[in-house]
Amino acid sequence: MLAVEARGLTKTFRTGWLHRRRTEALRGVSLEVPRGAIFGLLGPNGAGKTTLLSILATLLLPDAGSATVLGLDVVRESLAVRRRLNMASGNASFVWSLRPAEVLMFYGRLYGLSGGALRRRVEELVELCELTSHRKTEYNELSTGLKQRLAFAKALLNEPEVLFLDEPTLGLDPDVSIRIRAQIARLRRERGTTIILTTHYMREAEELCDDIAFIKAGRILAQGAPDALKRQIRLGEVIALRLDPLEPAGLASLPGVLECRLREEHLECAVDAADKRLPEILRWLHEQGVVVRHCEVREPDLEEVFVELNR
Numbered sequence: 001m002l003a004v005e006a007r008g009l010t011k012t013f014r015t016g017w018l019h020r021r022r023t024e025a026l027r028g029v030s031l032e033v034p035r036g037a038i039f040g041l042l043g044p045n046g047a048g049k050t051t052l053l054s055i056l057a058t059l060l061l062p063d064a065g066s067a068t069v070l071g072l073d074v075v076r077e078s079l080a081v082r083r084r085l086n087m088a089s090g091n092a093s094f095v096w097s098l099r100p101a102e103v104l105m106f107y108g109r110l111y112g113l114s115g116g117a118l119r120r121r122v123e124e125l126v127e128l129c130e131l132t133s134h135r136k137t138e139y140n141e142l143s144t145g146l147k148q149r150l151a152f153a154k155a156l157l158n159e160p161e162v163l164f165l166d167e168p169t170l171g172l173d174p175d176v177s178i179r180i181r182a183q184i185a186r187l188r189r190e191r192g193t194t195i196i197l198t199t200h201y202m203r204e205a206e207e208l209c210d211d212i213a214f215i216k217a218g219r220i221l222a223q224g225a226p227d228a229l230k231r232q233i234r235l236g237e238v239i240a241l242r243l244d245p246l247e248p249a250g251l252a253s254l255p256g257v258l259e260c261r262l263r264e265e266h267l268e269c270a271v272d273a274a275d276k277r278l279p280e281i282l283r284w285l286h287e288q289g290v291v292v293r294h295c296e297v298r299e300p301d302l303e304e305v306f307v308e309l310n311r
């Protein structure tokens with residue numbers, strides 16, 4: 001059964017004098033997310049990611065198209081679906097003077113929790129999201145990472161079956177990001193929660209997501225499992241080599257080498273997995289009597305994926 005299904009969603013924002021300025025945030029987005037999946041939306045600023053999540057989370061109405069979450073229509077059955085989903089944003093904000101547990105108590109009541117059940121849920125989430133040592137800190141004094149964890153905890157109050165996470169690791173230290181990612185993976189593993197997240201980080205999407213959709217200017221440009229996408233777009237990791245001779249024949253047909261391109265002084269070889277292919281390539285170069293003057297492994301960034309997709 002599908003957790004989320006969208007068909008031809010469009011959304012245009014009208015702003016400015018007499019609402020004459022139009023921004024087409026979504027131009028016909030369709031997607032299907034099976035239950036229990038972690039699905040990633042990747043795209044540059046302004047691509048429409050937050051708009052899409054907001055529509056699916058019943059916070060915004062689409063102009064056209066339709067979407068269901070857990071089989072319920074997000075427009076006509078928004079009240080029923082709201083009980084079963086939640087959303088956390090990387091740049092959420094709460095009342096500045098409240099402490100973490102107070103924020104959670106407040107939102108918990110909105111979900112109809114009260115008394116012992118509410119207190120137990122809040123305690124459980126404070127612990128789960130590692131907020132215990134900051135219970136007494138007012139919201140405005142929390143660090144970015146702690147604010148993020150609190151937003152995450154808030155989104156778990158109603159034990160959602162579908163969770164939307166808008167940039168869950170935006171602006172966080174690597175170690176805090178790792179913990180948040182581990183928690184996302186655990187949520188799916190232990191509770192079967194379906195998770196749709198947006199991110200700018202290729203690595204994050206790759207590590208967590210079963211499927212990824214690249215979205216740009218309100219359209220999905222490509223979609224699939226990370227590995228399949230890389231093969232489709234012919235983008236793996238890149239091994240950049242400065243060789244003598246510059247471009248030895250035969251390198252591009254070695255196993256795992258997707259493409260070789262000469263850029264300035266470097267030969268950039270896109271490979272499926274650098275840790276596996278690098279030793280093989282170096283051995284081969286040595287056998288061919290090629291001199292290796294410089295060698296480095298680069299991760300393709302999102303930018304390159306889009307350049308590639310736009311070609």
Ligand SMILES: Nc1ncnc2c1ncn2[C@@H]1O[C@H](COP(=O)(O)OP(=O)(O)OP(=O)(O)O)[C@@H](O)[C@H]1O
Nearest residue numbers: 013015023025043044045046047048049050051052
């Ligand atoms: N409430 C709004 N009013 C007017 N325009 C909006 C509104 N919300 C979003 N937009 C515009 O719609 C487009 C898509 O915005 P959206 O926030 O969905 O992008 P995004 O992919 O989430 O970007 P980012 O990576 O920066 O978060 C942008 O051009 C944005 O300026």
Ligand SMILES: [Mg+2]
Nearest residue numbers: 049050051166
């Ligand atoms: Mg956004």
